[in-house]
Amino acid sequence: MKRVILQIKSILLALTLAVVINPTVIASDELQELASLSISASVPPYSAVTVSTNELSFSVLGTPGTYTSSDIVKLTVESNQSAWGVYAESSDLKHIKQGIPPLPADRLSFSVDNGEFKPLRNNVLFLKGTADKETRPVELRFQLTTTWSDTPGVYKGRVTISFLNNP
Numbered sequence: 001m002k003r004v005i006l007q008i009k010s011i012l013l014a015l016t017l018a019v020v021i022n023p024t025v026i027a028s029d030e031l032q033e034l035a036s037l038s039i040s041a042s043v044p045p046y047s048a049v050t051v052s053t054n055e056l057s058f059s060v061l062g063t064p065g066t067y068t069s070s071d072i073v074k075l076t077v078e079s080n081q082s083a084w085g086v087y088a089e090s091s092d093l094k095h096i097k098q099g100i101p102p103l104p105a106d107r108l109s110f111s112v113d114n115g116e117f118k119p120l121r122n123n124v125l126f127l128k129g130t131a132d133k134e135t136r137p138v139e140l141r142f143q144l145t146t147t148w149s150d151t152p153g154v155y156k157g158r159v160t161i162s163f164l165n166n167p
Contacts, residue, residue: 047079049086049163056159058144066145073140079131081165086127090120093144093157100151103144108159111141120159 052074058067077086088110092102108120112127120142127138142159 043080045081045165047081047084047163047165048077049161050076051161056142058142060144060146064146064148064150066143069142069144071142073142074137075127075140075161076135076137077127077129077163078135079129079163079165081131083130083166084128085125085164085166087123087125087162087164088120088159089122089124089162090159091157093155095151096154096156100153103146103150103155103157105157107145108157109143109145111143113138114141117141117143123162 053071056069056071056073058069060067075086077084090105090108092105093108094102106119106121109117110120110124110126111117118124118126129135
């Protein structure tokens, strides 16, 4: 064991002398290139669309009219792509019992950030952006119009939010 410690001390002494004898290796007034590294960075396209809820409900009070959903949907888009658009479309709302006519999708409308309600037709462009703009959430509200000819009961449908990159 003493022999190993003695050998380590000898090596340390030799290294110390090498540094003292050749001080330009460590102490120099000039920058000396020691190595060159190549750098490569891969930034893949990224886009994310998030919504605060995945369900909307309407409380129809019996008489025909236009009803606003109690749910407010907060939508956020994050993208590093050049220019993009967000689209919405709706399916018909089908009665849970077979054979009852659906509520047509064109009776749904939506509003962005408390703006005017617009019909929710197929693939409506409602939000545009670019990669250089800061992301901020928008609030979506939905309305449904009912008529006297609608059969009482529960209707189910879907609003689909789509994202498209426009290079």
